[in-house]
Amino acid sequence: MSITVSKLCHDTRYFFYKQIGIIFFISIFVALINILIDMFIEPDIHIVSIIENNKFINTGSLLELIGNMNLEEKNELLKYSIVKIIESLMSKTLLLGSTIILISFLSENRNKSIVSAIYSFLSFLPNLFILNFLITFITQIGFMFLIIPGILLSITLSLSPIIFSFKKHGLIDSMRLSMYISWKYIKIIGPGILFWICSKFILTILVSHINFFNKNILFLIFNISINILFSILIIYLFRFYMILSRS
Secondary structure, eight states: OOOOHHHHHHHHHHHHHHTHHHHHHHHHHHHHHHHHHHHHOOOOHHHHHHHHTTOOOSHHHHHHHHHTSOHHHHHHHHHHHHHHHHHHHHHHHHHHHHHHHHHHHHHOSSOOOHHHHHHHHHHHHHHHHHHHHHHHHHHHHHHHHOHHHHHHHHHHTTTHHHHHHTTSSOHHHHHHHHHHHHHHTHHHHHHHHHHHHHHHHHHHHHHHTOOSSOHHHHHHHHHHHHHHHHHHHHHHHHHHHHHHHHO
16 A cells, blocks of 8 residues: 555544544643643742743853853753653653554554553553653754754654554664654655644744733643644654554
């Protein structure tokens, strides 16, 4: 069976509209958890003001900014950064795991109880978190050097969670196989990842220029929108791997 971008977009759109209620529920649920975690985090006000006001625009100014901080401020920045990274990984893992289990549950021909699906989801999360950490770490290293390596790593590693969810490969093997398949089918995988990156960038720019909304409501809407877009990407990638596996 031939795989084309138009066919995958059609399949993704069909699945999304058919399961739009569940996808919205998952997106809202993950966004609310994200907000709850933020409520329990109380970083130093000075550090937050620096980050929110975007007082650094590149690596050089960031290093200069850190160099001008005292030891206490550096510790606060480090703690805040670690917490935000963990929060982001937890949200991504929860959304990714929920969407993958949902697609698997609806795609399997054999009858499967909701209890077994929940058990699969809970047993899947810890390893998925580790996998997400590895992928994020590698891609961020790529983005630190140049944008192109970061984008290429994002594309080539994008199938790793999907491959791992089939429970036929370990963490490293899933990443290795993802790099091989994604590079081979980069003309199909690439547009999906670029759509996700551009959509996230545009949404971030739009939100940063909206001043007439309550910040908390805006943050909730932004998170829900990002989660929905990421769910669409997961559906696209999962459908691609399913067709590839069958062929």
